[in-house]
Amino acid sequence: MDVQFGGLVTRIKADIAAGVATEDICYSLQETVFAMLTEVAERALSHTNKKALVLGGGVACNARLQQMCMQMCAERGATCYVPAREFLVDNAAMIAATGILMHERGAATLIEQSAILPHQRTDQVVVSWRE
Numbered sequence: 001m002d003v004q005f006g007g008l009v010t011r012i013k014a015d016i017a018a019g020v021a022t023e024d025i026c027y028s029l030q031e032t033v034f035a036m037l038t039e040v041a042e043r044a045l046s047h048t049n050k051k052a053l054v055l056g057g058g059v060a061c062n063a064r065l066q067q068m069c070m071q072m073c074a075e076r077g078a079t080c081y082v083p084a085r086e087f088l089v090d091n092a093a094m095i096a097a098t099g100i101l102m103h104e105r106g107a108a109t110l111i112e113q114s115a116i117l118p119h120q121r122t123d124q125v126v127v128s129w130r131e
Contacts, residue, residue, distance in 0.1 A: 002121075003036050030064060038068045045078055054081045060088045105129040 008029060015025050041053055053073055059065060066082050073080040082088075102108075107129045 003040055005033065008032060030062075034062070034065045034068050037065065038072050041069060042072050042076065045073075045076065051078045052081060053078060054083070056083070056088060056094075057091065058089050061085055102129040105131075 012025055012029065015028075037059075045051070045053060053069060055066065055069060060082055066080070070080045072078075087094075105128075
């Protein structure tokens with residue numbers, strides 16, 4: 001369910017060079033990116049046979065993204081959940097909460113064995129700390 005935005009950057013540069021109004025570029029960028037994210041979310045729901053979507057992260061605060069995802073979910077008989085803003089904007093708190101859950105269930109990684117895995121996908125993460 002990867003998305004790639006390289007073509008958008010090229011298009012934005014062309015629009016800027018052509019003198020397209022900044023507000024039009026921004027609106028088009030938002031609509032395109034959110035449509036892509038909504039499509040990926042719909043595909044994920046379909047492939048997993050799930051009936052619920054939970055938006056997360058700072059971008060989930062955007063009312064337009066919420067609207068698009070809620071409409072998509074309504075059309076496919078799913079439910080879209082958007083946590084309160086206070087739970088969306090602080091990724092450090094989400095990471096810390098996950099760390100606490102992992103620690104409480106015995107999951108540990110020595111610093112010497114830790115590494116940044118920039119190409120690791122979320123579906124490749126072994127979740128050993130959930131019941």
